[in-house]
Amino acid sequence: MIPLIHTPCGRAYTNGMQLATDKSPHLTVPFRYLFTGIGVLVIVAAGIIAEPAAFTLPFYGSPVLLPLTHLVTLGWITMTIMGAMLQLVPVITEQALFSERIARFVFFVFLGGVAWLVAAFATGTSPAPGAGLAGTAVLLFLGDIALTMKGMKKPDLAVWFVIAALGFLLVTLVTGSLAAVDMHRVIVADPLDLLYLHIAGAGIGWVCFIIIGFSFRLIPMFVLSHGYDESYGWTSLVLLTAGLLMLMLFFLLHLIVPGISGIHWLGLAGSCIMVAGIISYLVQMRVIFRMRSRKKIEPAIWFSICATGYLLLAGMIGAGMFAFGHSYRIDMAYAVLGLLGFAGMYIVGMMHKIVPFLQWYNKYSPKIGLEKVPMTKDLISDRLTWVQLFVFNGAILLMTAGIVEQAAVIVRVSGALMLAGALAFLWNIANVLRK
Numbered sequence: 342m343i344p345l346i347h348t349p350c351g352r353a354y355t356n357g358m359q360l361a362t363d364k365s366p367h368l369t370v371p372f373r374y375l376f377t378g379i380g381v382l383v384i385v386a387a388g389i390i391a392e393p394a395a396f397t398l399p400f401y402g403s404p405v406l407l408p409l410t411h412l413v414t415l416g417w418i419t420m421t422i423m424g425a426m427l428q429l430v431p432v433i434t435e436q437a438l439f440s441e442r443i444a445r446f447v448f449f450v451f452l453g454g455v456a457w458l459v460a461a462f463a464t465g466t467s468p469a470p471g472a473g474l475a476g477t478a479v480l481l482f483l484g485d486i487a488l489t490m491k492g493m494k495k496p497d498l499a500v501w502f503v504i505a506a507l508g509f510l511l512v513t514l515v516t517g518s519l520a521a522v523d524m525h526r527v528i529v530a531d532p533l534d535l536l537y538l539h540i541a542g543a544g545i546g547w548v549c550f551i552i553i554g555f556s557f558r559l560i561p562m563f564v565l566s567h568g569y570d571e572s573y574g575w576t577s578l579v580l581l582t583a584g585l586l587m588l589m590l591f592f593l594l595h596l597i598v599p600g601i602s603g604i605h606w607l608g609l610a611g612s613c614i615m616v617a618g619i620i621s622y623l624v625q626m627r628v629i630f631r632m633r634s635r636k637k638i639e640p641a642i643w644f645s646i647c648a649t650g651y652l653l654l655a656g657m658i659g660a661g662m663f664a665f666g667h668s669y670r671i672d673m674a675y676a677v678l679g680l681l682g683f684a685g686m687y688i689v690g691m692m693h694k695i696v697p698f699l700q701w702y703n704k705y706s707p708k709i710g711l712e713k714v715p716m717t718k719d720l721i722s723d724r725l726t727w728v729q730l731f732v733f734n735g736a737i738l739l740m741t742a743g744i745v746e747q748a749a750v751i752v753r754v755s756g757a758l759m760l761a762g763a764l765a766f767l768w769n770i771a772n773v774l775r776k
Contacts, residue, residue, distance in 0.1 A: 360562075360695060361702040364437040366427055368703045370444050374424025375692060377452065379770060381416035382685075383763045385409060389740075389756030393749040396677075396740070399669050407462040410676075414543060415455045415475065418684050422551055423451070423482055425695065426503075430489055433500060433558060439488035443481055451478035458521075472521035476514050483507060498574045502554025505582055509546025512589075516542055538592040544676070545585050545615070548684045549652070553577070553622055556645065556687070560626065563642060563694055565634035573625035580618030587611030605663070612660040619656040623649055640726040644690020647734060651682025673744045682737050689733060689766060697721045700773050720776045725769045732762035 388409045389396070395403035431438050438444060454474030461468040486507065496504065516539035557574060561567065588611035594601055626649060638646070655678040662671060697720040705714040736758035743751030 360428065360432065360698045362432055362435075364431045364435065366431065366438045366441045366444065368699060370438075370441055371424040371428040371699070372696075373445075373448055374420050374427065375696065376770070377448075378417045378421035378424065378688075379692075379763070379767050381412055381420065383760065383767060385412050385417060386756055386760035386763045388412070390753055390760060393743070393752035393756060396673055396744050396752050397747040397749050404463060404465065408459045411455065411459055411462065413680055413685075414548075415451075416459070418548055418680065418688065420451070420455075421688050421692070422548070423447075425555065425691075426486060426551070428695070428699065429555065429558070430486055430503070433503070434490050434493040436489050436491075436493055439485050443485045447478045447482045447485070450481070451475055454478055468521045469518075472518055476518055479510065479514050483511065498571050498578065499554045499557040501578055502550050502557065505578070506547055506550035506554060509542050509550060509585075512542040513539060513547050534592055534596040538589060538596060540676075541585065541589050541592060544679055545581075545588075548680070550581070552648075552684060552687050553581075555691070556626070559691055559694070560642070560645060561629050561633075563635075564630060564638070566629045566632045569628050569632040571625065573621045573628060577618045577621035577625060580614050580621060582618075584611045584614030584616075584618055587614065609660070609663040612656075612663045616653075616656045616660050619653050623653060640723055640730050641690045641693035643730055644686050644693070644733075647730070648683050648686035648690065651678050651686060651737070655679040655683060670745050670747060674741050677737065677741055677744060681740070686733060686737070689729065692766075692770060693721060693726050696770050697773050700776075715776070720773045722769055722772070725765055729762050729765050729769070732758055732765065736762060 388405065392403060392405040392409075395405040395409060398406075427438060427444050430436075451474075454471050454477070457471030458468050458475055459471070460466075461471050490500075490504075493500075516535060520535050520539055557571075561569075587607055591604060591608035591611060594604055594607075655675055658671065658675045658678065661667075662675065667675075694717075697717045700720060701715070701717045708714050736755045739758065740752055740755035743749070743753075743755055
């Protein structure tokens, strides 16, 4: 018999398809990461309004681009993912978090490192100290997660994506540290090759893999889907991993052998294989949705559906850049669709599900049977979530158009929309804590 867990929605999920168990860390551990991430998103949106030209000028044409980019990737996306992992990895692995003390310490070190790094980029000083602090935090985080996963049962599809993502996070740390040193002490012939290698490891390897891995646990749970075949998911893992390794090898060869020729096929093949992996992932998601018991699709889930669309679009643009060449405008549009469109939309959507559940589990689950308790859907406004869905989509599409047309005014309008969406997001999620 598979044990059943009763949820605040009056349903039952199979064991392991939950967000919290008695092995979960104290709620303050993930929440400090998650809510800090939302705060950083508000700052990012304000930055886009203040300096829209950062997205329409050539590389390094604006001193604001690097600070904003790292606020998005580290301050918002990675901060949020780290908080989610501290909550979900103990559930997925059925192991208690190795050390909550390390997790609390990592938060402050990572936050300080990111703040230092962003300030250094903004002022033109050496980013090495900030990168060192952030890197130290990442290593401690990796150690805490690795020791949590030690001795777990046979990894499933979701866990293998997480393992791969952690490996690429380590690659991101190494290449990012080299890039930080190289800004003030030239150690490579072409810094752009190192930058591309860093971006591939961070944006595709770390962010993309971890989100896809989480989606194989979260989406089936929220739409009540089970009994489906995972063949397309495993195919996606193989194709995405193979394609990314080929792409990173392409950049690495350019890095260590300046002027090398005859290997363009390697990057093109890698990017095409990754597109095939994305398509396999989308087919797997379609299988999951077709097997769902909950027919109504909530606004939070629509965020993830939109996110997968942006993922496919970004992947096709990435392959197109190798096939037909690229420019700054295409590069920036690709980054916006991948980071804000895919990662950002998925994160916003899932936080509308994760935070209410965790708050309910912490505050109301002990009261079941003793008094009337609310359902998780009562803790958050669906109406406001629908508004955010349209606002964020509008912001992303407008920003992409502004970049392609090199129209700073359109980018500024997109920033205003994003700020409105971010403030609504903050209000909606913060209200959960009051209920």
